Amino acid sequence: MPHEHAHILTAPAGATAGPMLIEVTRGDMVESRHRADVAIVDADGKVVRAWGDIEPPVYGRSAIKPLQALPLIESGAADRFGVSVAEIALACASHNGEPRHVELVTAWLARIGCGVADLECGSHAPYQEASVEALIQAGRKPDATYNNCSGKHTGFLSTARHVGEPTSGYIRYEHPVQQRILGALEQMTGLRLSDAPRGVDGCGIPVIGIPLGNMALAMARLADPDDHVPPARAAAAKRILAAMAAEPFLVAGTGRFCTKVMEVVGAKVVMKTGAEGVYAAALPTLGLGVALKVEDGAGRAAEVAMGRVLHELKLLNADEEKTLADALTPPIRNRVGRETGRIRPAADDAS
Numbered sequence: 001m002p003h004e005h006a007h008i009l010t011a012p013a014g015a016t017a018g019p020m021l022i023e024v025t026r027g028d029m030v031e032s033r034h035r036a037d038v039a040i041v042d043a044d045g046k047v048v049r050a051w052g053d054i055e056p057p058v059y060g061r062s063a064i065k066p067l068q069a070l071p072l073i074e075s076g077a078a079d080r081f082g083v084s085v086a087e088i089a090l091a092c093a094s095h096n097g098e099p100r101h102v103e104l105v106t107a108w109l110a111r112i113g114c115g116v117a118d119l120e121c122g123s124h125a126p127y128q129e130a131s132v133e134a135l136i137q138a139g140r141k142p143d144a145t146y147n148n149c150s151g152k153h154t155g156f157l158s159t160a161r162h163v164g165e166p167t168s169g170y171i172r173y174e175h176p177v178q179q180r181i182l183g184a185l186e187q188m189t190g191l192r193l194s195d196a197p198r199g200v201d202g203c204g205i206p207v208i209g210i211p212l213g214n215m216a217l218a219m220a221r222l223a224d225p226d227d228h229v230p231p232a233r234a235a236a237a238k239r240i241l242a243a244m245a246a247e248p249f250l251v252a253g254t255g256r257f258c259t260k261v262m263e264v265v266g267a268k269v270v271m272k273t274g275a276e277g278v279y280a281a282a283l284p285t286l287g288l289g290v291a292l293k294v295e296d297g298a299g300r301a302a303e304v305a306m307g308r309v310l311h312e313l314k315l316l317n318a319d320e321e322k323t324l325a326d327a328l329t330p331p332i333r334n335r336v337g338r339e340t341g342r343i344r345p346a347a348d349d350a351s
Contacts, residue, residue, distance in 0.1 A: 008191075009041060009213030011050040019052035020308060021346035022294070022301040024332065033346065034301035036277070038292040038309060041216035043224040045190065048288060049312070050213070057197050057209030058293045062094045063274030064210075065152055066240050066282070067188055067218055071180040072155040073236035077162035081112050083155075088240060089247035090151030094273060096253030097126025097146035099134075104250070105145045108154050112161045119144035120171045121153045121203040128254055149203035151250075156205075171204040178206055185210070187229065188218035202275060212291045215280060219289025223270075223282035241270045241282055257303040260327045261310075264320050269310060277302045286313060300343055304329065308345045 019035035037052030047054070060067075069091045072078050078088065087108050095101040109115055123144045125132050135142060144150060153170075156177050160167050163176070170177045186193050189210055197209030210218075222241060225234035244251050248262035251272065258271050271281035277294030279302040290309055294301045307328035310316050321328065332341040 008055045008211045009039070009045055009047055009217060010055060011039075011047040011213070017051050019295070020292075020305050022304045022308075022343065023346045024300075024341060024343050026332065026341040030346075031341065034277075034298050035295045036292050036301060036305040037212055037295065038290070038305060039212040039216040040288055040290050040309065040313070041213055041220050042288055043217070043220040043228045045217050047213055047216075052295075054212040054216075054291075057211050058215070058278065059197075059199060059201075059207040059274075059276070060210055060215055060280065060291075061201060061207060061274030061276060061278050062149070063272045063278045063280035063291070064185070064215065064218070065092045065094070065272055066222060066244065066270070066280075067185055068152060068181050069155055069240050070184045070188075070233060070236050071159050071177075073239055074184075074232055075159050075162055075180070077155075077158045078239075080162050081108075081158055083108070083158065085243045086247050086250055087151070087154075088243035089250040091155035092240060092244055092272065093151045093251045094148040095151060095250065096128040096131065096256065097142065097148065098128050098131050098253050101151070101250065101253065102145045105150045105154055108151075109145075109157070112154075112158050114154075114157050114161070114167065116143050116145055118157055118167050119147070119150055119153050120169075121147045121149045123147055127256075130254075147203060153203065171206075173198070173206040182206075182208070184233075185218070187233070188221050189214040190217055212293060215291035216289040219280050219282045219291060220287065221289070223284045223289055224287035241284060242267070244270045244272075257306075257327055261307075261324060264323050265310075265316065269315055271306060273299065273302065275299075279303070279306045281306060281309070283313070283315065286315070288313070300330070303327070304343050304345060 022034040023030045024032040039054040040049045201207045222237045225237040245267035248259045252258040268285045276297040281290040329344040331339045
């Protein structure tokens, strides 16, 4: 498919407001404010609504992992290696490093003839405190399977194995694994990205600067792929979203915003967090994509901003909003657990 939207998407007059404001309260006062730029776009490239400036490029970070997983399916690697629904979800994850996450990655690596030494993502402590404590008690240090990106990297290795490419250096921009992902990103975003700003992500892979509007377009094409991408890519998109919706725990983990929301709302919202205040979502029932970036990089504000978007689009019914109340407007607690404030959409920015 040609790059028919090979330009930055702009919002029509009336569809754009100032940045979405997220405020942090303490007692009777607003103590801090965060500003978020937000794009809501359909699969044809129409900007349905926007807050702030959606034209400058931003790094999608881990929020675009569902897009980076497309070649795992399209190449045939997932079918050849019997990659399960759970493992497809894990390929899209920024997981907590809890036991189920690590066990699945370890078994998947073994099945493709790889091991932890083949992962080039590096290691870090699990995000979940209980998993950190379990490692300490066992006298063990976390290896690369505990990295929140280890599922994504195992997907990359699976594709390289299937195609017969070297596994070493699969994180480099020039490696066929990353070039394949770049091609998928170009089609889904409608942009030629060879000259886009480029950096290195926390897990070592390339990050590409993409305007928020085009990132939202890519998520919309995941949500509504028929007639917008080739049939094989449309089938892959559907498998990825279905896997994330079926296994929300594997996408993040205990206590995480993505997991909590998807466990409650099901397949109508498939969302993914990224570092530095980025969040993205595919909304299959509406055929829309969402991409947002908090200007100061605060993840706490990105979650509340995404909650505000879901509220604006009426994707949460009253019972779901009640169930998710502490996720949508999280309480701030002091050291003894007393609630001292909230993180919420600013009152003067509410519609």
